[in-house]
Amino acid sequence: METNICEYLITHTTTQDTHYWFKVSAAYYEGYNLIKSEKSAADEGWKSSSGSTITPPTTVTASNGTSSDYVLISWNSVTDAVSYNIYRANVGIGRLY
DSSP states (O other), rough: OOOOOOOOOOOOOOOOOEEEEOOOEEEEEETTTEEOOOOOOOOOOOOOOOOOOOOOSOEEEESSSSSOOOEEOOOOOTTTTTOOOOOOOTTSSSSSO
8 A cells, every 4th residue: 555645834833943743634525524533643843943945845736536545745846855744734724733
């Protein structure tokens, strides 16, 4: 079974050197009802005070219901990037749950 990695980048709503905890859940529509999974285990993350010299990924796209098994997220690669992180919200780019 192929594993898909999903990432979402938070840049403007975090404070440098402040630690945050993140959880992720999955959701799908059944008719007009949004069905949500339980939240994942929490993971800690923070933005360094040294600043970033790398540009964010561009042309980010997410599949729109083309599979009942997954959502495929893709983007253009970034020069010198060694990894990518995906963050998600269930309503626009607003609050993360």
